[in-house]
Amino acid sequence: MIITKDLCKVFRTEEVETSALHDVNLHIQRGEFAAIMGPSGCGKSTLLNIIGLLDNPSNGSYIFNNTDVTKKSEKQRTHFRKGNIGFIFQSFNLIDELTVFENVELPLIYMGLTASKRKAKVNEVLDRMNISHRAKHYPQQLSGGQQQRVAIARAVVTDPNLILADEPTGNLDSSNGTEVMELLKELNHSGTTVVMVTHSVRDSEYADRVIHLFDGKVVSENKHKQIKREPIKEEL
Template sequence: MNSNELTETQPTNVVNGNGVHPLIRLAGVTKVFLTDEVETHALSGIHLDIREGEYVSIAGPSGCGKTTLLSILGLLDTPSDGSYALKGHEVANLSFAERARVRNREIGFIFQSFNLIGDLTVFENVELPLTYRGTSASDRKAFVTEALERVGMAHRAKHLPSQLSGGQQQRVAVARALAGRPAILLADEPTGNLDSRNGEAVMQLLRELHQGGATICMVTHDERFAQHADRTVHLFDGQIVEDRMAA
């Protein structure tokens, strides 16, 4: 796992009870949107630690701040106030270009809508982020092949997205997120566009990845799927109202 892009920022001073930095630490994170001179508080004073190897679901009703929180975790947006430490380094105030570099190396995204490029093959879709990163051709081939094998889609490497079912497309999206060997996988409603059978299959895949050591943070409005995680964080009106471990 390459963390060179984080070395330019200073480590945070706060550690957990074991003397080890959590993989992710949000402290007092607030997000305010201004529209027509109206302030909308999407997040208010969020404190959240995610440890390496954890599987965390973020649940709550529509409009509670789940997507905003995931966007901040994924360095797609910045907090209005508060701090965000990734692997012990403050990242909330990085420049746009610095955030993009860290995001490309440390964070894997799984989107509800798959976001596959229609005229690229399965292999090429999974390979594309590695190309942007500057990974060598030999390493790209090895990383993509490994990722496709992990999600059971190696036999579809030469197919186009249009030749796949919805469940298969989401598996390819998971492979794309895995190929860069990120520190954490962020999943935004990964079953939202799938029927119940394919949704369960994707959840089973995430469980298997977690059992293999992956750190996962998943946003979902479905309590059934939230219960697959080790821990569920409930949001309401931009605040954490419950943070509980699985029974």
């Protein structure tokens, strides 16, 4: 599903040139849960941005769903991203002025779905995330764990085949963090490919494979045995 070949990323200013990624070669299969780990500044988020079509590599190629997306224009990448990729961020990135329902509905509006189809889909996803009882609330009225549930609901409401999660438990306590990881694993078990950046060794245990970056390079990979987890609780 995801193949990068000799992927490089260089950031340039008038006086400074910084290499963020060096010859990164990855092959992430459809339905896999992959975690990317490494120290701060090693290129994790840069790699995730390229995988998510938010940025382009300086050199090398990125093939997503059998398409070399590095050859696409920015407009084409944006269109490709909307139909295929969902994003989950550490800071939730919810819009304070919108209710839970409206936050989750937003991607469907961009896709041009009718109001009736949007309502049905949002209600379905909120039920799945066990947050439907908060549909009329605003983000500031929710706990951190509930906000991340809403963020996950927004990411999956378009039925993407790839979820990208950047430190999804970074702003949560241990209990709520576990709940969020259970949700991501549940989504993965349903067939969604998940690629997660994390500093947490505990969170990485949910992944099928851990990819270690150092100084912009893949230095090692290891597979995890599947860990039996308790079912998710009703509410964060």
